[in-house]
Amino acid sequence: MAFDAQPTRKFNVVGTRVTRPDGVDKVTGKAAYGADISAPGMLHGRILRSPHAHARIVSIDTSEAEKLAGVKAVVTGADLAMPEDADFADVAINCLARDKALYDGHAVAAVAATSKAIAKQAIRLIKVEYDPLPHVTDVDAAMKPDAPVVQEGRALENVPAGMSQNVTTYCKFGHGDLDAGFAKADKIIERSFKTAATHQGYIEPQACMASLGNDGRGEVWCCTQGQYMVRANCAAALGVEESQLRITASEIGGGFGGKTSTFIEPVALALSRKSGKPVKIVMTRDEVLKATGPTISSSMDIKIGMTKDGRITAARGELRYSGGAYPNFTVEMGAQAAFAAYDLEAVETIGWNAMTNRPKEIPYRAPGAPTAIYAVESVVDELCQELGLDPLDVRLMNAADKGTLSSYGPTFNDIGLVATLEAAKAHPHYTAPLSENQGRGLSCGFWFNFGGNTCVSLNINDDGTVGVVEGNPDIGGSRASISMMAAEELGVPYDKVRTVIADTSSLGFNDITDGSRVTFAVGLATIEAARAAIKEMCRRVAKIWDIDEDAVIWEDGCAKPAGPNAGTHPPMTLAEIAAIAGNTGGPIAGHHEVNADGAGVSFGVHLCDTEVDPETGAVKILRYTVFQDAGKAVHPDYVEGQMQGGAVQGIGWALNEEYIYGEDGRLQNAAFLDYRIPVASDLPPIETVILEIPNPGHPYGVRGVGETPIVPPLAAIANAVSRAANVRLTELPMSPPRVLKAITG
Amino acid sequence: MVRVKLWGSLRTFADGEEWVEVEASNFKELLDALAEKHPGLAPQIKRGVSLALDGVIYREAWFTKIEPENEVILMPYMVGG
Structure with missing residues (x-):
């Protein structure tokens, strides 16, 4: 459906800042979230999780738990169907393990009882005999041929022979003659980067209430980003027809991609089918962090060549992502997005996914793009520093525009990158003075939208x-x-x-x-x-x-x-x-x-000022401005909110958030006390500049805005910190100990 | 005939060719023809692909018309968060 041929159309409602319809309910506590739904006779479900990073499940003895007064049902993986479709099967096995526990926190059994206390007591009575297996949580280690194998036989047909069985996905994109391009460069920088897995950090834990009769008819109320997805996953896992399940989505306390899969609903349905009662399950924060998907962890190599005047002559990237214990394709998105902001004669991006003994990766806003672009934009910034060039001018010189052959294949139509860069250049933020130990970082960002x-x-x-x-x-x-x-x-x-x-x-x-x-x-x-x-x-x-x-x-x-x-x-x-x-x-x-179709790609540019304490390595965000081509901004408050929210989540990803695993492969920081997301006192006001370049694929010119804002912050902050600290930071998060180590060598 | 560009890691299954020519007038015919001409591409096509037509990305639209003069690029199936 094409953009309306009404270039002079005056909008009356679109573009205004009307009152949000859910505001009063949310601030007064009236809004009903997943955990707020109850039913007469309802039971409380609780899930037993593996304490091992990787273990064969020898046996599960539920007899003592079943004898406990108040316990109405106990289920294990055997109570779920095994769907033929690999994606559905992965979801079912992730909800309740079968022969192996694949990560610390993997669900192995569940109970339904008349109270939360009894349910909690009952799961302690379930006896699971484990045979611990060697584990691997680091993506580079997982790719070695002798690494412990998380799952066998999951590699796609295009993965070269002889690699570890953990390597499931291989992809390659690009065009042009790399050797000739690098030969033209006056300066080449090659760097390696690592990023930690981070969680979407939604405030509302997953919660549901489910009811399923022996006739196969059921209902689920849950917080989710997709009730039809929940229906499909539950139908496959329970072996019932989709038409017999009715799924109602509650209000949702944040998702950011993290609620695009199913973790507890099939378990609640299985418990309900066995007990004949509605069953509610509400995850704890510990469970959310251990067992619902964080984003990928990554290891990346980037090589870029540039002439003295700032023209990029060639670029190459190799991305190694881990999406946890199951195959996934996030690296394909990262590899396509990595160099999308640039008009390049020669570019190549290679991507690998390797399984590790970590929870199943679930998308997090613009999945795969923030990490790849962090690495690319860091090297571009370092080249600008080495060659004494203005980083914004260099990006303008190399910016993708209409007619550019993109790094992922198609030729761009009308895109807003140049306009966004020009807006950043004209903004007072770009020329504001900086003091000692302060640095300014810049990054472009890109997302496809669909x-x-x-x-x-x-x-x-x-x-x-x-x-x-x-x-x-x-x-x-x-x-x-x-x-x-x-x-x-x-x-x-x-x-x-x-x-x-x-x-x-x-x-x-x-x-x-x-x-x-x-x-x-x-x-x-x-x-x-x-x-x-x-x-x-x-x-x-x-x-x-x-x-x-x-x-x-x-x-x-x-x-x-x-x-x-x-x-x-x-x-x-x-x-x-x-x-x-x-x-x-x-x-x-x-x-x-x-x-x-016709969603139209989106570009953003972020500017960030930081101050680094040379004695502690602590980083303070001083100023942050987001520029984004949003197409027609239907409700500018919400558009600005998306831009600000992406920046804030990116600040957490860049500075503090990380999944920390011990030698035993267990997650060490499964609580918000130790997994530190930014709070208001960490943040300056996030300034926003919306550019409204109409999307030709929508009658009002609307394009997606929700994911692009989380793409540039990692690099914008890394570039600011690297300039403030006078040393290139190549690993996220840039926590104080890591920054201090870089400063002191 | 339609010329379609394959991304790098697919070319192994198309005799190393970057561009493949097939007889097709829409997305579905293109996918069917590709899988028939280069059976090694069939698993990827079955898992899902996107198609960029003159720069506009389509995820599943079988009956999207393709003209010989269009720029046709095969891409992985888009996912988001």
Whole structure:
């Protein structure tokens, strides 16, 4: 669906900062999150987890737990089906292990009891005999041919023979003659980088309540980024038909990609099926950190050549990602994104994924891109330092633009990178003075964005209000933006529209809320649904006026006669048409189903000032500005919020957050006390500059904004810290001990 | 005929060729023709691919029309967070 040919269109609702529909409920505690759902007779579920990084499960004796008063059901992996599809099977095995525990925290059994205390007591009575196996948690170690094998036989057909069985994915992208390119360079820098796994850090732990009868009919209420995904995973894991499961998404206390998979819902359903009662499971923070997906950990080598005046002549990257104990393809996204900001004659990126004894990786905003771009932008910055060049001018000189053959294959159409860089250059932040021990860092960022499968139903109510039903949990303000686009298209006030999130039985399939897709794809479908409703309203009015349908137009929320033969009729408002819908043919609604494409890629530029304490290695963020091509910003508050949130999460990733494993392969810091996410006192105000370069693939020019903001911070901060400390930092997080070690050598 | 560009690690399964020519007028025909001409590509096609058509990325749209003059690039299936 192309951008509307209305270059002078004046928006009335879109682009304003209307009141968010969920605000009052959230600040008053009325909003119902996953753990808030209860039912009569409900049991409490609790999961027993492996204390070993890698172990064969010899036996599980549940008899003592079953005898405990109040225990109504105990389940193990044997109570779940084994789906034929590898992806579904991985989810089921991750929910409850079968023959092996693959990481510290892997679920091995679960109980349902009449109280939380009894459930907690009962899991201690389950006797699991483990045969501990050698483990590996580091990606480089996992790729060695003699590394302990996490799972056998999972490598794809394109992985070269002779590698460790942990290596499951290989990819390669690029074009041009690298040797010739590097030969033209005046300066070549080659560096290796490592980044720690980080968690999405949502405040609300996974929680669900589930009910499943022996007839195969069930219900689940849960916090998720995709109720249809939960339905599919649960149906496969329980061996029931999707039509028999109804999944309702609760309010969600953060997701950031981390709630795009299933961890507890199949377990709760299995316990419910066995006990005949509804079962609630609420994960603890310890469980969330140990057993729900963090992002990848990485090891990367980057080599870039540059001329004296700043032209990049060739670039090569090799990325080694670990997505935990299961195969995944995140490295493909990282490898494609790594050099996307640059117009390069010669570029090559190679990517590997290796399994390790860590929890299953789950996407985290722009999965794979932040780490790859951190490494690339660090080397570009170091080249600028070595050659005495302005880092922003160098990026402008090499920036991808319309007509650039991208590093991942296609030729770019209209993109906003140059405009974003120019906005950063013109901003006072870029030339503000710095003091001793302070440094300024810059980074570009890129993300693909996509659309996906989407259903929307739009109902014209008889009182002249409008109901929009969509199927994507609202993790970033989508109910407001969808209502705004419906109001804009229909020509009614925003407060006359209410958007709700449907359960899986009330609306057709929708992809997960991911890929920065919802405002783009659901918005597009909403506009089309509104246009369908408008067409029907015009048809009804044409009947009333006894004129041709083509002689009725929709303008300012009214049907009006148009054309020389339409006659003179007073406009009819939406409310007037709705009030007599029963007389003119019945209820009026519009709907639209689409697999939306044309989301349009997105670029951002981040500027960061830091101060490094040379005595402690502590880093303070002094100033931070985000510039991003957002397409049309439907609700600027939410767009700015996405930009600020990405920057803040990136600050945590860059400075403090990391999964720390001991020699025994166990996670050492499974609590927010030791896994340190940024808090308000760590942060300066995050300034934002929105550039609205219309996306030609959307009628209003909307493009995704949710993921791009987490891509540049790692490098922007690393470059600022490296300049402030006068030493190149090559490992994340840049925690005080690591920075101090770099300073003191 | 449509010329389609394969990403680097797929070329092993297409006699090392970067560009492959097949008879196709839409995405589905292109995928079918690729899998038939180079069976080694079939597992990847079955797992999922995206297609960039003149710079616009499509994930699953089988019936997206392809003209001989289009720039056609095969890409991995996009995932996000």
